[in-house]
């Protein structure tokens with residue numbers, strides 16, 4: 001199975017399945033002397049952990065990452081940094097009833113056709129359990145970026161047809177406190193209230209619902225991103241589209257921008273500091289990226305997640321023998337993935353920025 005690695009310099013490889021022994025990650029290319037704070041890694045994993053509230057799956061996993069290598073006396077050594085997260089609450093029998101059935105809109109049929117074998121327990125490698133390994137790696141990338149004052153913030157900006165208003169502040173600490181004040185992780189508490197009630201009603205009806213996550217990356221220096229195929233937004237798009245259940249990515253003005261005119265869409269340059277090498281723009285429809293290269297403004301993007309495929313109600317499907325059958329989800333599933341996916345989006349964004357920072361020919365770590 002190819003395609004388990006991401007990044008060129010700050011490169012991660014993840015391994016493991018939903019119901020195997022463990023999942024984990026190896027980071028090859030992590031620079032030395034980064035402070036590795038295990039409590040921070042854990043706090044990041046806690047935001048993705050199952051069983052954290054009534055609107056997430058009830059699977060009970062402590063999601064504790066054990067560092068196996070690459071760290072000495074609390075600092076990265078520059079050698080491969082490996083982390084493993086044991087699986088604790090598999091309950092594989094919850095899946096025996098679907099062993100030979102294809103869940104509609106899940107990965108069962110495509111895995112069976114491609115590999116001729118699949119671990120049906122929780123979807124095996126196709127399970128979003130794998131993303132815990134990305135979150136652990138993302139925590140290391142965030143620690144690296146913090147040295148440069150670069151911070152990523154994401155929150156749930158939409159659930160079904162409910163949409164949060166534009167945020168009133170850009171202060172990351174303030175936004176984080178607002179987001180963590182509620183279980184859906186929306187930084188607008190009034191909208192959060194509405195979202196939680198809606199997800200709870202959907203869950204009780206045995207159904208699921210999609211949602212949106214908006215993100216911003218602050219203090220990214222000018223010049224990250226390669227000009228042709230490895231444009232910064234192209235790599236962000238790949239990172240986000242690689243997350244389970246993601247169906248859309250847009251940056252800056254995104255799809256709405258295609259309905260605008262150039263005269264309203266162009267970001268007018270200004271020079272507030274009288275420094276020709278530190279220009280700003282009055283608006284940020286470019287989302288902080290022009291020609292695939294960061295321009296020093298906040299990088300902004302939005303990610304759309306589909307409704308979870310596994311429903312707690314009967315659906316028509318086909319089994320491996322090609323016969324019509326019924327399928328009903330059992331066990332523990334998320335009615336809406338976005339509350340748990342916020343930290344996954346942040347992790348993938350941090351990995352992209354760390355990778356570009358390191359491969360930028362203009363980057364001088366001593367500067």
Ligand SMILES: Cc1cc2nc3c(=O)[nH]c(=O)nc-3n(C[C@H](O)[C@H](O)[C@H](O)COP(=O)(O)O)c2cc1C
Pocket residue numbers: 057105106107123126127128131243244245246306308309310332333334337340341
């Ligand atoms: C945080 C998170 C949790 C998820 N939880 C579930 C779940 O409980 N049940 C499920 O069927 N799919 C869940 N998914 C989505 C599946 O992993 C995904 O739909 C499946 O792998 C098929 O891939 P695709 O939707 O990208 O085509 C979750 C996704 C994320 C990001």
